[in-house]
Amino acid sequence: MTLVDTNVLLDVVSNDPVWADWSIEQLEAAALRGPLLINDIVYAELSVRYERVESLEDFIAEAGIEMAPLSRPALFLAAKVFTSYRKAGGARTGVLPDFFIGAQAAVEGLDLLTRDTARYRSYFPTVKLIAPGR
Structure with a gap:
């Protein structure tokens, strides 16, 4: 199973x-x-x-993508790792979604298909990344 990051779908x-x-x-x-x-x-x-939810749903269905809701353990891990990131001087805006995505991949043992690897490698080292140059 592979969790797909937003940048790949965009x-x-x-x-x-x-x-x-x-x-x-x-x-x-x-x-x-x-x-x-x-x-x-x-x-x-x-x-x-x-513009319309139906159009998004059509894309998801055509691509054969399934929804995998975030579990409580993944949410907890995301918060803890984000706290570490902030304490280390990380940016305040625009990054929290990456921590939810990385935490879910880590907790559920999923591969992660992404083009943005730096934060995932640093904060979720156990996650197998499928990324350019790998």
Whole structure:
């Protein structure tokens, strides 16, 4: 099972000229290994690209993506790791979603398909990352 980060899906829906081909290739490869998953955070972040919920739901269904809600242990881990990040001088804005995503992958033993690796490598070292250059 592979948890998919928002940036990979945004590459596809926006047909990003640099990353769309890579993201599609990685999604297809991950789908052959098992289910593709997103959580509530990824769903919300992806929603900004859609005018209607039905259009987003259509994309998710066509891509064969399943919803995987965040568990309480993942939420707890996200908060603890984010606290460590902040104590180390990390930015105050725009990063908390990454900690929810990383915590879910860590707690549930999921691979994580992403292009943003630095924070995941630092704070969730047990998570197997599927990323460019790996």
